[in-house]
Amino acid sequence: xxxPIASTLLFATLLFTVWFNALRADEIRATGxxxxxVERATGSLLIVDRSDRAAIGRVEGLGDLSHASVVFSPDxxxxxxxxxxxGLTKVDLLTRSIAARVMQAGNAIGGAISDDGKLxxxxxxxxxxxxxxxxDTLDPVARFDTGxxxxxxxxxxxxxxxxxLWDAGETWIADLxxxxxxxxxxxxxxxxxxxxxxxxxxxxxxxxxxGEDGLTMLDLWDETPEPRRILPGYGRGEDPLPVYKMPHxxxxxxxxxxxxxxxxxxxxxxxxxxxxxxxxxxxxxxxxPVFAVxxxxxxxxxxxxxxxxxxxxxxxxxxxxxxxxxxTPGPAVLHMEFSPRGHELWVSVRDANRIDIYDTxxxxxxxxxxxxxxxxxxxTARAHRIGL
Amino acid sequence: MxxxxxxxxxxxxxxxxxxxxxxxxxxxxxxxxxxxxxxxAAAEIxxxxxxxxxxARLERLVxxxxxxxxxxxxxxxxxxxxxxxxxxxxxxxxxxxVILDGIPGTAMxxxxxxxxxxxARWISDYLLDTE
Numbered sequence: 001x002x003x004p005i006a007s008t009l010l011f012a013t014l015l016f017t018v019w020f021n022a023l024r025a026d027e028i029r030a031t032g033x034x035x036x037x038v039e040r041a042t043g044s045l046l047i048v049d050r051s052d053r054a055a056i057g058r059v060e061g062l063g064d065l066s067h068a069s070v071v072f073s074p075d076x077x078x079x080x081x082x083x084x085x086x087g088l089t090k091v092d093l094l095t096r097s098i099a100a101r102v103m104q105a106g107n108a109i110g111g112a113i114s115d116d117g118k119l120x121x122x123x124x125x126x127x128x129x130x131x132x133x134x135x136d137t138l139d140p141v142a143r144f145d146t147g148x149x150x151x152x153x154x155x156x157x158x159x160x161x162x163x164x165l166w167d168a169g170e171t172w173i174a175d176l177x178x179x180x181x182x183x184x185x186x187x188x189x190x191x192x193x194x195x196x197x198x199x200x201x202x203x204x205x206x207x208x209x210x211g212e213d214g215l216t217m218l219d220l221w222d223e224t225p226e227p228r229r230i231l232p233g234y235g236r237g238e239d240p241l242p243v244y245k246m247p248h249x250x251x252x253x254x255x256x257x258x259x260x261x262x263x264x265x266x267x268x269x270x271x272x273x274x275x276x277x278x279x280x281x282x283x284x285x286x287x288x289p290v291f292a293v294x295x296x297x298x299x300x301x302x303x304x305x306x307x308x309x310x311x312x313x314x315x316x317x318x319x320x321x322x323x324x325x326x327x328t329p330g331p332a333v334l335h336m337e338f339s340p341r342g343h344e345l346w347v348s349v350r351d352a353n354r355i356d357i358y359d360t361x362x363x364x365x366x367x368x369x370x371x372x373x374x375x376x377x378x379x380t381a382r383a384h385r386i387g388l
Numbered sequence: 389m390x391x392x393x394x395x396x397x398x399x400x401x402x403x404x405x406x407x408x409x410x411x412x413x414x415x416x417x418x419x420x421x422x423x424x425x426x427x428x429a430a431a432e433i434x435x436x437x438x439x440x441x442x443x444a445r446l447e448r449l450v451x452x453x454x455x456x457x458x459x460x461x462x463x464x465x466x467x468x469x470x471x472x473x474x475x476x477x478x479x480x481x482x483x484x485x486v487i488l489d490g491i492p493g494t495a496m497x498x499x500x501x502x503x504x505x506x507x508a509r510w511i512s513d514y515l516l517d518t519e
Contacts (some may be wrong), residue, residue, distance in 0.1 A: 066460030084459055242497035245456045307453045
C-alpha cells in the first residue's frame with residue numbers, strides 16, 4: 001500500500017522538477033544590461049532593461065527615496081539603495097524583491113560599496129557619521145561617529161571609504177582592511193564641503209566647497225594626504241548667485257585630459273587640467289549646473305541645472321569647451337546616466353514622470369519609459385567602477 | 389475557542405474605523421490648505437492672490453525644490469527640519485522674510501528672484517499649518 005503512494009509521489013516530484021527547471025530556463029537572464037530608476041515620491045525602484053529600453057519590474061516599500069542613490073554588488077545581481085530616511089535596502093534584480101533591509105539612521109545622504117564587494121557604507125546626516133554593514137546580511141560591522149553631517153562618501157582601493165564633514169571641513173579616510181578599522185583625519189579641507197568625487201583610478205579625492213570659491217583635492221596615494229586647494233577664488237570676488245540646488249560631484253568628471261566641474265553660485269562649468277589641476281577654461285551655461293557628467297569616452301560633457309532652469313540639458317564639446325547642443329527634455333531633469341560605452345544617455349524628467357533616452361551622437365530621442373517621479377538612474381555596469 | 393465570525397467582524401470594524409480616521413485626517417488637511425490659500429486672498433484685496441492652481445504649484449515647489457535640501461518630507465537634509473512642529477517658534481512674517489531673503493552665510497538662498505511676496509507668505513502659512 002505504501003510503495004505505490006511513495007512511487008507516485010516520487011514521480012510527481014520528478015515531473016514538477018522538470019517543469020520548474022524548464023520554466024526557469026526561460027527566465028535565465030544576465031544582469032549586465034539592467035539598471036534601476038529611483039522613484040522618489042512613491043519609494044519604489046523601477047528595474048529597467050537597457051537593451052530593450054524598457055521597464056521590466058518594480059520593487060516597492062523602500063521608504064523616503066528623495067535624494068536616494070544606489071550601488072551594485074560585484075555580481076551585478078543586487079542593488080543597495082540608500083534612502084533619505086536612513087533606510088538601506090538590498091534589492092534582488094532577478095527576483096525583483098527586497099533581499100534585506102535595515103533602518104540604519106534617521107537621515108542619510110549616500111553610500112558606497114568596498115572594492116571587494118563585502119562591505120556597504122552609508123554617510124549620515126543624523127546622527128552624523130558613517131556606518132558600515134556586511135554586504136551579504138546588512139549586519140552592522142563598524143561605525144564612525146563624527147558629530148556632524150557626513151557627505152561625499154566614496155570607496156577607495158584597499159578596502160577604504162572616504163567621506164567629508166560639512167560642518168568641520170574635514171575628510172576622514174576609513175581603512176577596513178585590517179582586523180580593526182583605522183581612520184586618518186585630514187583637517188583644513190575648507191568651508192562646508194558639500195559633495196566629493198574620487199577619480200576612476202581611485203587616486204584623487206576632490207571635495208567641492210559651498211562656503212568658499214574653490215575645491216580641495218587629496219592624493220590618496222600619499223601616506224598622510226595633504227589638502228590642496230584647486231581653482232581658488234574662481235568666483236573672482238563676485239557675489240555668488242543664489243544656489244537653489246547643490247551641485248553633485250561624481251566619478252564621471254574626467255573628460256580626456258581634464259576635469260569638468262560644476263561651479264557653485266555661478267552659471268559655469270569649470271575645466272581643470274587633470275595632471276596639474278590648474279584651471280584651463282570655463283564654459284558659461286544655461287543655469288547653475290547640478291551634474292556635469294563626461295560621456296565615458298570623454299568626448300562630451302552633459303550638464304543639467306538647478307531650479308528654475310531644470311528643464312534643460314546642455315552638451316559641451318570637451319575639446320573646444322563650446323556648447324554644441326541644448327535639449328529641453330521637460331520639467332525637472334534630475335539625473336543623467338550614460339550607457340557604459342556612451343552611445344546612449346538616459347535622462348529622468350521628474351515632473352513629466354518619464355525617462356527619456358537619447359542617442360549621444362545625433363541627439364535624437366530614441367525612446368521613453370514611464371516612471372513615477374523618477375530621479376536617479378543607475379546601470380549595473382557601475383559595479384565595476386571605483387567610486388561608483 | 390472564540391467565535392470566528394465575531395473575530396472577523398471585529399477586524400472589519402477596526403479596519404473601517406482606521407479608514408474613516410484616515411479620510412478625516414485627509415479632509416482636515418484639505419480644509420486647512422483651503423483656508424490657508426483663502427486667507428491671503430481675504431486679507432488683501434487687490435494684491436496678487438494665490439488660486440488653487442498656484443497653490444498646487446507652490447505645494448509642489450515646497451516638496452520638491454525646498455525638499456532638495458530639507459527633504460521631500462521636510463524632515464531635513466543638508467538644511468534643517470522645517471516641519472510645523474519644528475517651526476512653532478516662527479511667525480508668518482519672520483518666516484516669509486527668510487524665504488524671500490535667505491540666511492546669509494548659510495546654504496539657504498534668497499527666493500525673492502523666483503517668488504512674489506504673496507507666494508512666500510503662502511509658503512510660510514503652508515509650512516506653519518501643515519501637519
